Amino acid sequence: MTKAKSSAEKRPVFHCQQCGDCCAGRGGIFVRPEEVGDMAAFLEMDEPEFYRRFVESSPLGNRLTIANGVCVFVENNRCRVHPVKPFICRQWPFLPALLVDAEEFEAAKGACPGINPECSHADFVDAALQAGKNNP
Numbered sequence: 576m577t578k579a580k581s582s583a584e585k586r587p588v589f590h591c592q593q594c595g596d597c598c599a600g601r602g603g604i605f606v607r608p609e610e611v612g613d614m615a616a617f618l619e620m621d622e623p624e625f626y627r628r629f630v631e632s633s634p635l636g637n638r639l640t641i642a643n644g645v646c647v648f649v650e651n652n653r654c655r656v657h658p659v660k661p662f663i664c665r666q667w668p669f670l671p672a673l674l675v676d677a678e679e680f681e682a683a684k685g686a687c688p689g690i691n692p693e694c695s696h697a698d699f700v701d702a703a704l705q706a707g708k709n710n711p
């Protein structure tokens with residue numbers, strides 16, 4: 576008899592549906608100085624100009640600005656700085672808050688259609704560890 580596959584085996588834990596919702600930056604697209612340097616270099620721009628045009632301060636740290644409801648780098652539904660996008664963007668949806676808090680993870684399922692809605696928190700954490708998503 577063939578063993579029935581679990582839900583997580585039928586569908587990957589995460590498969591991006593390209594909906595673009597995560598680029599709305601509702602939680603803040605936080606950037607580190609070295610990431611600003613990389614993005615400024617990619618855009619052939621000096622860092623002070625990059626900060627002036629694309630970064631705003633917040634109580635939790637510097638973050639990319641939002642324009643028309645989405646990250647300032649959304650252009651034709653694509654990321655203008657994709658090769659050097661911030662770690663938080665490369666890490667999504669495997670954010671620390673979702674890895675340590677099962678309720679946060681369940682809430683994220685409603686925001687990101689790429690997360691398998693039947694996936695358990697344990698499977699999500701395993702997938703993050705296997706993908707090395709917990710390391711910058």
Ligand code: SF4
Pocket residue numbers: 590591592593594595596597598667668686687688689690
């Ligand atoms: S919200 Fe999820 S499915 Fe949509 S683009 Fe972002 S990662 Fe992909």
Ligand code: SF4
Pocket residue numbers: 597598599600604639646647648649653654655656657660661664
């Ligand atoms: S930097 Fe790119 S991936 Fe990150 S939120 Fe902005 S457009 Fe989306």
